[in-house]
Amino acid sequence: MPLYLYAIAPAKLPRLRVRGFDGAIVRRVRVDEILAMVSEIDAAPPLTEESLRMHQDVIDRLFAVVTILPIRFGTLLADTSGAVRMLRERKDVFSRTLAHLAGKAEISVKAAWDEFEPVPTPHGAKSGRGFLAKRLEVLAAVRAYQERATEAGREIHHLLSTKALAGVTTVGRANQFFNGDYLVRAKTPAPFLRICEEARERWQNYSFSVTGPWPPAAFAARLTRVESRTDGQDLCTGNFWQLLTPKSNFM
Amino acid sequence: MNKPAAYTRNVSLLDLVDRLIDKGVVVHGDLFISIAGVDLIYIGLRLLVCPVDYLGRGKKAAEE
Numbered sequence: 415m416p417l418y419l420y421a422i423a424p425a426k427l428p429r430l431r432v433r434g435f436d437g438a439i440v441r442r443v444r445v446d447e448i449l450a451m452v453s454e455i456d457a458a459p460p461l462t463e464e465s466l467r468m469h470q471d472v473i474d475r476l477f478a479v480v481t482i483l484p485i486r487f488g489t490l491l492a493d494t495s496g497a498v499r500m501l502r503e504r505k506d507v508f509s510r511t512l513a514h515l516a517g518k519a520e521i522s523v524k525a526a527w528d529e530f531e532p533v534p535t536p537h538g539a540k541s542g543r544g545f546l547a548k549r550l551e552v553l554a555a556v557r558a559y560q561e562r563a564t565e566a567g568r569e570i571h572h573l574l575s576t577k578a579l580a581g582v583t584t585v586g587r588a589n590q591f592f593n594g595d596y597l598v599r600a601k602t603p604a605p606f607l608r609i610c611e612e613a614r615e616r617w618q619n620y621s622f623s624v625t626g627p628w629p630p631a632a633f634a635a636r637l638t639r640v641e642s643r644t645d646g647q648d649l650c651t652g653n654f655w656q657l658l659t660p661k662s663n664f665m
Numbered sequence: 666m667n668k669p670a671a672y673t674r675n676v677s678l679l680d681l682v683d684r685l686i687d688k689g690v691v692v693h694g695d696l697f698i699s700i701a702g703v704d705l706i707y708i709g710l711r712l713l714v715c716p717v718d719y720l721g722r723g724k725k726a727a728e729e
Contacts, residue, residue: 419692422690463678463681466678466681466682466685467681469685470676470681470684470685483690484684484685484688484689484690485689485690485692486685486686486688486689486690486691486692487685487686487689488686489691489692491692500692504692522680522683522684584687587679587683593683595688623680625676625680628684631684631685631688631689631690632688634689634690635688635689635690635691638690638691639690639691
């Protein structure tokens with residue numbers, strides 16, 4: 415029967431009674447010191463808010479007990495032997511990544527502009543040439559705004575990195591010009607949260623969102639992905655383990 | 666210690682999508698998402714390419 419995969423965990427994870435999709439018990443498949451946390455499922459869950467919350471709830475319950483590597487939503491394994499095969503192939507990468515992320519959590523920081531600053535609109539032009547000239551003014555104003563936001567993003571990243579073990583940024587959604595994940599010690603996130611407040615006060619013209627602590631999904635993805643690749647292409651900037659030092663990866 | 670007001674786990678749907686679809690360990694080749702009963706394949710970091718049965722049709726057409 416297919417298995418839905420929620421997370422990779424160390425074998426020291428205590429026995430827990432957690433239910434996953436369709437009320438199925440989340441059980442462990444073990445290879446050496448690594449566990450795949452799975453539950454039986456008939457078919458892939460639909461991409462709905464309810465499904466996403468179910469997946470998140472399971473990994474939150476596991477993460478409350480021990481550091482885990484969250485698996486991306488929607489991952490199915492053919493059966494238990496498929497889970498064993500997957501673990502055998504990746505156990506060394508999983509083991510190293512779990513060791514590096516032990517006791518750590520992620521805090522996600524996003525910054526967005528509420529809307530573009532007022533820019534001249536090409537109204538009132540009396541000729542085609544006039545319209546195009548005003549249109550160029552609009553584009554230049556938008557570009558300047560984007561450049562200011564990009565520069566602000568760099569500065570935010572550098573500021574936040576001073577209080578994080580590591581930080582990575584990705585492209586934001588919609589009006590987000592800054593989308594970063596920062597690795598902190600799970601038990602002592604306060605210094606990082608204070609620097610977030612400092613950023614919020616310094617860049618008051620942008621709206622900030624700070625959430626966490628989360629299981630380290632962004633770092634687990636990068637660390638396992640980079641090391642798993644065999645074609646020599648490093649998807650991150652710099653050396654693989656530089657991810658674990660601040661200021662290393664602003665894109 | 667003052668707990669920053671912004672520090673929250675009141676998680677929005679956008680946050681969930683960001684955390685669970687954009688991030689998390691990828692076990693290559695085993696990632697499936699379905700919408701409205703249609704299995705959709707999810708490849709690497711690119712979201713939602715096309716339905717599985719469409720891929721099947723494409724393969725069949727190529728063989729013909």
